Amino acid sequence: MSLVLAGVALVAGCLAIAAPSPLRDSDTLGVAYSALGGMVWLTPIALVAAGAAVALILWELRGHDTTRGLIAIRHLPALGAAVDWPGAVLLGIALSTVIVSFSAEDPTTGAISPAALWLLPLGALSAACFVIRERRARHPLIAAAELRSPGAYGALLANLAVGAALMAALLDIPVLARATVDPNSQLGAALVLLRLLVGVPIGAVAGGWLSQRIGNRLVAGTGMAITAAAFLAMTFWTATTLADPFGPGWLHPSDPVLFACGLGFGLAIAPVNASMLASVREHLHGLASALVVVARMIGMLVGISILTAVSLRIFYTTASAFPPAQALCPQSPLNCAAYERDVTSAIVTELRAVFLGASICAGIAAILAAVLLRGRPERLVPAVP
Numbered sequence: 001m002s003l004v005l006a007g008v009a010l011v012a013g014c015l016a017i018a019a020p021s022p023l024r025d026s027d028t029l030g031v032a033y034s035a036l037g038g039m040v041w042l043t044p045i046a047l048v049a050a051g052a053a054v055a056l057i058l059w060e061l062r063g064h065d066t067t068r069g070l071i072a073i074r075h076l077p078a079l080g081a082a083v084d085w086p087g088a089v090l091l092g093i094a095l096s097t098v099i100v101s102f103s104a105e106d107p108t109t110g111a112i113s114p115a116a117l118w119l120l121p122l123g124a125l126s127a128a129c130f131v132i133r134e135r136r137a138r139h140p141l142i143a144a145a146e147l148r149s150p151g152a153y154g155a156l157l158a159n160l161a162v163g164a165a166l167m168a169a170l171l172d173i174p175v176l177a178r179a180t181v182d183p184n185s186q187l188g189a190a191l192v193l194l195r196l197l198v199g200v201p202i203g204a205v206a207g208g209w210l211s212q213r214i215g216n217r218l219v220a221g222t223g224m225a226i227t228a229a230a231f232l233a234m235t236f237w238t239a240t241t242l243a244d245p246f247g248p249g250w251l252h253p254s255d256p257v258l259f260a261c262g263l264g265f266g267l268a269i270a271p272v273n274a275s276m277l278a279s280v281r282e283h284l285h286g287l288a289s290a291l292v293v294v295a296r297m298i299g300m301l302v303g304i305s306i307l308t309a310v311s312l313r314i315f316y317t318t319a320s321a322f323p324p325a326q327a328l329c330p331q332s333p334l335n336c337a338a339y340e341r342d343v344t345s346a347i348v349t350e351l352r353a354v355f356l357g358a359s360i361c362a363g364i365a366a367i368l369a370a371v372l373l374r375g376r377p378e379r380l381v382p383a384v385p
Contacts, residue, residue, distance in 0.1 A: 005056040012049035087141045090130035097123030098302050102309035112309065142291065143284065151216075151279035152288070154372025155272045156295040158220065161365035162268060163296035164303020165227060168358035169196060169261060171304060172351050179347040181243040192242060195258040203266020216271035216278075221370030223267025224362050230261035231359035235352045239344050264362070268369065275373040299361075307357045315350035319343065 015023065015032075024033045032045040101116035101123075113119070134140040147153050173196060174189040182188035203223060211219045234257060242254050273292055280288045322342040329336035 002056060005052050009049050009052035009056060012045050012052060016043060016046040016049055084133070084137045084139055084141045087130055087133045087137055090126045090133060091141065093126040094123045094130060095298065095302065097126070099305045102305045143287065146280050146284055146288075147291075149279040149374070150372045151275040151374025154368055154374075155276040155279070155292055158224075158268070158365045158368040158373065159272055159292055159295040160299035160302075161361045161368060162224065162265070162272070163299025163301075164307070165224075165231065165358040165361040165365065166265060166296070167300035167304040168231075168307055168354050168361070169193075169265075172354045173258070176237070176348070176351045177242055179344055179351075180239045180241075192254075192258075195255050196262040199259040199262025199264075200266040200269075203263040204269045205266075206263075207267040208270035210267075211271040211274055215375040216275045216373040217370050217375045220268040220271035220275075220373055221366045223264040223271075224366035224369055225264070226267070227261050227264030228359045228362035228366055230257050230264065231355045231362055233257045234261075234355040235359070237348070237352070237355075239341075239348050268365070271373060272369065278374045303357075303361060307354050310357065311350045311353045314353045315346050318346040318349050322346070 019033060023029045033043050097119040101113050101119045131144070134142050134144045147156070170193065173193050174186075177189035177192035178186065182192070207219050207223060237254070273289065276288045276292050277285055319342070322339070325333040325336040325339040328338045328342075333339075
């Protein structure tokens, strides 16, 4: 019964949010999307989703004598009481102050919000309080005492920098392709990123094999150094780099650079995780693995906020020096090829700045990995009986 109710709630909720045209515009099925009283969330299909969700909660609360419930709702209060809510709030404040400082300002006037003068100190204070809180909390979000080994906190710090560089690649390489060689095809721009992504699984497999033989530090450090060098090469790209012929019609000068960038990211995956797992006790392996992923996600979030804010400022500064389209093409200002070339040039300049920032982040990750990661993944810390 729980699975049925959960399925109904999920399917009806997805259909209510997506509102596909064949259903919404149908003479018969479209009735499910007729809003009651003009309120979208009161459509019949939305009410079905809400009703199924409420029924699921009530069914789970009634208890199960012979079968296991789908959702342990009765245990949620105890679980919530064990969560370190003050620590979560402090961490949230620290992260949000950085993001708001670099995303709330109009890029035509500056890269950093004037409020950063008090937001960033507040974030630093919150981060310090978070560290103190985690050392004293009965149920900390992060078991700081278990992460005192350089191999553990080194994996977290390295993955923070890896995340910042990775997000720059995932977001801005398709943007460059869309602005230069594939202005009318989002799919074509996305396929350019595939040249990088194909190197990631190859590097991941090779990194796992090599880390068992030559150590985590050398493999992860070398991988991120390769990625840093690839990003540095991207800072010299032009508006035609992704289209210039290199060999066969499908091969371009960017292919080795993009492949090397993805290969470096892949090489670092296994050594970073192996260093963390080798540095904590066995019963904490699940939490440690999750923290490695969380560190990378935080790096992606903070990194892209800062890099985007700075690069957009560079774009608007560069674009402000261009003559307007009316001056370049007085007869057809709305279809001015010269102005479009200037805008494309400004976009390329902006993305070069992003790639330079990503190269610096990847270089920092390489240094952290080479210095801090645990070098012998086979020597695990024995579990406490």
